[in-house]
Amino acid sequence: MSRISLDPPRLGRRQLLKLGLGAGAAALMPLSGLQADTVSTRARVVILGGGAAGMSIANRLATRLSGARITVVEPKEQHDYQPGWTMIASGLWAAERTVRPNADFRPAGIDWVSQSAAGIDADARRVSLADGGNLEYDILVVATGLQLSYHLIDGMSTDLIGSHGIGSVYAGHQAAARTSDAIKAWLASGGGQGVFTNPRTAVKCAGAPIKMAFTTQSRIKKVGNRDDFALDYFTASDDMFSQPWSNAFLKQRFDRDSITRHHGWYLSAIDPQARQAEFTGRDGNTEARDYDFIHVVPPMSAPDFVKASNLIAREGAFAGEWLDTDIHTMQHNRYPEVFGIGDVIGAPLNKTAASVKAQAPVVEANIVAFLEGKPLPARHNGYTSCPLITDIGKAMLVEFGYDNDMAFLPSFAFIDPKEESWVAWVLKEHMLQPAYYAMLEGRV
Ligand SMILES: Cc1cc2nc3c(=O)[nH]c(=O)nc-3n(C[C@H](O)[C@H](O)[C@H](O)COP(=O)(O)OP(=O)(O)OC[C@H]3O[C@@H](n4cnc5c(N)ncnc54)[C@H](O)[C@@H]3O)c2cc1C
Numbered sequence: 001m002s003r004i005s006l007d008p009p010r011l012g013r014r015q016l017l018k019l020g021l022g023a024g025a026a027a028l029m030p031l032s033g034l035q036a037d038t039v040s041t042r043a044r045v046v047i048l049g050g051g052a053a054g055m056s057i058a059n060r061l062a063t064r065l066s067g068a069r070i071t072v073v074e075p076k077e078q079h080d081y082q083p084g085w086t087m088i089a090s091g092l093w094a095a096e097r098t099v100r101p102n103a104d105f106r107p108a109g110i111d112w113v114s115q116s117a118a119g120i121d122a123d124a125r126r127v128s129l130a131d132g133g134n135l136e137y138d139i140l141v142v143a144t145g146l147q148l149s150y151h152l153i154d155g156m157s158t159d160l161i162g163s164h165g166i167g168s169v170y171a172g173h174q175a176a177a178r179t180s181d182a183i184k185a186w187l188a189s190g191g192g193q194g195v196f197t198n199p200r201t202a203v204k205c206a207g208a209p210i211k212m213a214f215t216t217q218s219r220i221k222k223v224g225n226r227d228d229f230a231l232d233y234f235t236a237s238d239d240m241f242s243q244p245w246s247n248a249f250l251k252q253r254f255d256r257d258s259i260t261r262h263h264g265w266y267l268s269a270i271d272p273q274a275r276q277a278e279f280t281g282r283d284g285n286t287e288a289r290d291y292d293f294i295h296v297v298p299p300m301s302a303p304d305f306v307k308a309s310n311l312i313a314r315e316g317a318f319a320g321e322w323l324d325t326d327i328h329t330m331q332h333n334r335y336p337e338v339f340g341i342g343d344v345i346g347a348p349l350n351k352t353a354a355s356v357k358a359q360a361p362v363v364e365a366n367i368v369a370f371l372e373g374k375p376l377p378a379r380h381n382g383y384t385s386c387p388l389i390t391d392i393g394k395a396m397l398v399e400f401g402y403d404n405d406m407a408f409l410p411s412f413a414f415i416d417p418k419e420e421s422w423v424a425w426v427l428k429e430h431m432l433q434p435a436y437y438a439m440l441e442g443r444v
Pocket residue numbers: 048049050051052053054073074075076081082083084085086115116117118143144145146169170204205208303305341342343344351352353354355356385386387
């Protein structure tokens with residue numbers, strides 16, 4: 001049985017330069033937008049959420065708009081680098097590596113409201129806050145990210161993560177660390193049934209549920225007795241991934257690796273004491289499955305207060321669940337002074353930080369044009385990217401967008417999206433985090 005190293009070699013700057021990656025964020029992502037002229041305005045701009053999308057657009061608008069009153073509403077004091085959570089849950093990173101204070105990224109000269117938004121009255125152009133206060137706006141940017149609905153899985157709660165053989169990479173950096181511990185305990189037991197799940201809804205980082213199956217398999221191989229561990233993957237979808245070539249590849253790879261695929265099933269209930277999961281099929285029929293370790297991926301949607309507002313999609317595939325934005329201009333389909341960015345929007349792709357990076361210059365340019373009374377000039381092409389980890393130490397950099405049947409949009413001539421490579425892994429492990437922080441600061 002082949003063995004792999006859990007500690008891929010650390011790279012020096014010289015080696016990274018050889019790979020063409022040494023210039024860090026600037027090399028990864030071209031500068032955009034910020035060289036544009038500043039625009040004078042007295043507009044009141046309210047940004048809901050100060051995560052990847054909200055922080056990025058706040059920095060961009062703070063540079064671009066002179067005289068505007070920009071307010072960010074964000075209850076958390078810390079910023080989570082969520083793409084690092086798969087590394088934590090795979091036993092590779094310490095949890096603290098993904099956490100920084102929001103103050104590190106906040107632009108000067110804006111108002112920061114440290115609480116949650118509780119409601120949006122789009123007709124009155126007013127946001128209500130958790131403390132009962134209100135904020136009126138001329139421009140609203142909805143950047144709240146999405147809501148994790150663990151409660152829709154009967155018997156499940158985030159408190160269970162790390163105990164009873166339950167893991168989930170999505171519930172925060174500490175939950176990711178507890179997930180790694182649960183996997184470790186399972187490996188130490190010497191064998192048994194592992195179950196990996198994917199829900200009925202869109203999820204952020206659609207590759208993460210798959211990465212967790214692959215990195216767990218890598219860790220099993222490290223122990224040396226893969227045949228003693230059964231791995232099963234349950235997904236509500238017929239597919240593994242939205243990019244067609246990668247979808248076919250993943251199906252083959254799961255089959256080759258004996259990770260048994262079950263399509264058309266979602267996790268509907270869990271009994272932690274009995275270590276039993278219930279899956280519901282397309283006809284509403286249910287099946288029970290015993291597990292020794294289970295990776296739970298909850299259903300996801302726009303936050304409840306966005307769902308309760310008149311900004312939520314009313315028809316089509318995103319009705320009742322996601323923000324009703326034009327997927328190209330990022331402008332709301334019914335309220336032109338409202339823009340959406342990040343995970344909260346209804347779109348066939350996206351829900352990655354890489355998409356946020358592509359969307360932010362579009363939202364900036366279109367807000368400026370809107371304030372100037374001009375046609376919206378910028379269009380998002382759906383760009384999204386997933387460093388799809390297939391083994392610890394190997395990944396495929398899958399970049400694609402809306403057009404041409406979700407064709408690949410590779411950024412680097414030396415990285416083939418159809419090849420597993422150590423270089424793509426190096427990008428994930430070393431390069432994306434600094435590039436991400438540069439994005440938050442509005443520098444890329
Ligand atoms: C396990 C995992 C792995 C990932 N891997 C990758 C990857 O490899 N590559 C990649 O590109 N992306 C990855 N992502 C996805 C990426 O992190 C998200 O797509 C990105 O963070 C989306 O940005 P956002 O601003 O929309 O949401 P977030 O960054 O989640 O920010 C939303 C913000 O809104 C705030 N908020 C929520 N409700 C309210 C309210 N009522 N009022 C005010 N504020 C509110 C929240 O506190 C939060 O700060 C991963 C995500 C996870 C969880």
